[in-house]
Amino acid sequence: MVFQGSSVAISHTGKVRSNNQDSGYAGSNLFAVADGMGGHAGGDVASSIAINRLSALDHSYDSPSDAERALRDAIADTATRLIETVKAQPELAGMGTTVSALIMVDDYAVLAHIGDSRVYLYREGTLTQITTDHTFVQRLVDSGRITPEEARYHPRRSVLMRVLGDTDADPELDTFIMPTQPGDRWLLCSDGL
Template structure:
């Protein structure tokens, strides 16, 4: 995959609690849960620990249950960190990732970050929010338009928080993918402020860098009040991209961790 990433703190937040990571075969967004101490620590940990666990896999096929196990190992590090620093108790993160195989894409998802697929000009949401508002939509209490502006739209029901059961609650889905598909993964700092109709238009045409710039500009124009993180990935035929170096943005970008502190043990 060819991927362009963006992650900004935004004018309303003091720190960026989102982490974005990618290689030639993987891309993911982790949004540290707002209002909890250590959201940036949680997203940093999941992003880096998972990328490290994926390194030995290389180009070998990665089935969904193996991926679940790797995410569980990364998630376990959150509980280890809390034991060492009890003030971080309650930290958690969403996680939405794409894992490209031979003609397939495996989506791993928990929380309210999202994945979208654009194929033949049509935008399709590939994840379901693990959120209170989504539960209200499913129950017919509110519709999608009301959900976009609901005052409790940021309340999530599931996340990665270091519990042994977290990874089992993740949604893993493997779907066919093909050259020419365009994928988006994004935090709610984008999707809460830019409608899906707008997303479809912004993702149409141009290369991934152009599309990523459009999306970020749209979130900023909509006065997003959250960190905004996103990655746009095109599926291409070049196999050499599978060996592309890891890249990080947001909280994950700082090797010294800054506000995230030193996670090395």
């Protein structure tokens, strides 16, 4: 998809499972991917709730800061909806989802991120990971206890430290605003890619 000289691709394809827990959205201004967790406990429900809530943000904004505030509010609202859903359907306890979202506002990309889905930027022949994984192994890398190469094969590489789930009404979310350039390519993907 092309938007103001930038392209955005969304990938939520991972290993083939009987129950796909990924959800995605690609619109005029908003692009998002959510990767559900919780197995039979409703990861698909959590990711769907997140994307359904975020899809309402697909419109123009007066400023990047307005879009950033809208993303924060929508994701906080999603956390509340997940908690309410589990109260109504206790069999879904333990469900959660990652979220990586991008809103294009003029010459800026406004990003929100929690979990281990990722946003990459391809600019001038270089692919750069923009988001930081909220995983146990990423903390080990950040603290210098293991190398990035060791992280790729660590047995706990998928253990999430921050996620949008059914227990935290105020999740710790990364948001930021980045200037774009003509020719930028953005990739949003779940950890399956």
